[in-house]
Amino acid sequence: MVRPTLISLAKRVPLIQFRKGGAGAGAPKSAEKISGTAAKLGHPNSYHHCTLLATANKLHLGESLIKEPANYISRATASVPSSIRNLVDVNRNVTVAQLLSAVGYEYLRTTATALEDGGSVQTMQQRGFQLINPTEKWFPGIEELRANYSSWDWVIGKTPKFTVEKDLELKEDQHGMKIKLSVDVEAGLMKDICIQLPQSEQRVPVVTPLQGKAYNEQNLNGIVAALKLVSTSNVKQAMNGSV
Known part of the structure; x- marks a missing residue:
């Protein structure tokens, strides 16, 4: 299924009033963002990093990002520090469960082969949310995938020079x-x-x-x-x- 763009997703979720460049209509263009610069482009897969904070502990988050003072030289895109903000700072009624539901409905209303908003008509054609059991019995080969993507070679070994x-x-x-x-x-x-x-x-x-x-x-x-x-x-x- 083709995933909807982050900007269109943000516009359609009532509890998330993000627009391109920040939170809220009057936010500075470079003040806040939900999409970072971390990406890995390859063949046939590409990966892009996106962070959406709902009710995160910002103090602990900042402490986890502290690194050893040194000069890091890399060909990768430089990370630009940005101020962070929880969705509850914008709307105190936001919960993680509501956020998951909003993202889920975004998939239900988006056609599988194009980035088109099918609205309520497309949603009615779906069968709603379906619970799955992510085990080897239900999805043969999933344990191998899980082991691969949690291995040292993938998590650390793929780091660029x-x-x-x-x-x-x-x-x-x-x-x-x-x-x-x-x-x-x-x-x-x-x-x-x-x-x-x-x-x-x-x-x-x-x-x-x-x-x-x-x-x-x-x-x-x-x-x-x-x-x-x-x-x-x-x-x-x-x-x-x-x-």
């Missing part, structure tokens, strides 16, 4: 040395780990058992902690030896 750069300062005998840690991540794994001096393109490989391990903040902080124990003289010697 990116590089993390973090500025560090090594201190020894009241003298400090600034270096830059650079970690190249491919398929979710830390492939190349190097350090370099500011204003220099010279990269010195870092030997660590964490190379080839999964990239996460714990492993990144482990590398940072180990580097802070290295003396500046050893770093200078490594730099000179790599020339």
Whole structure:
């Protein structure tokens, strides 16, 4: 079934008064949105990220999005921070059950082969909402699909290549040395780990058992902690030896 566009969906649901660019007719065009920039285009499938907050705990949501302060270099579309708003902030009568029902009716009134609003006529031709049992007995092969889309290879391993750069300062005998840690991540794994001096393109490989391990903040902080124990003289010697 062809899915209705987000904008047309928002216009038809009475409890969701979103319009293109924000919530409510007078909202600034870039203030709020329900469709983010996260997408994966491929053959034959394409995926796009959409978030619709109904009654979410905004404090916990903000804490879950905090990331390690660093410079992230990627070819992916940059994520633009936006203010967040629950639907209950617009209409306090909104509930999750009503939201699910509104989305469901949007499917019932939309024709299966085109993005056309069939209205009540199309809805009457349907058989309403039908409960299903998402088990292997009802849908052979669903367990394999579930295992695939919850696996590490899909959730993490499909991450596009990116590089993390973090500025560090090594201190020894009241003298400090600034270096830059650079970690190249491919398929979710830390492939190349190097350090370099500011204003220099010279990269010195870092030997660590964490190379080839999964990239996460714990492993990144482990590398940072180990580097802070290295003396500046050893770093200078490594730099000179790599020339």
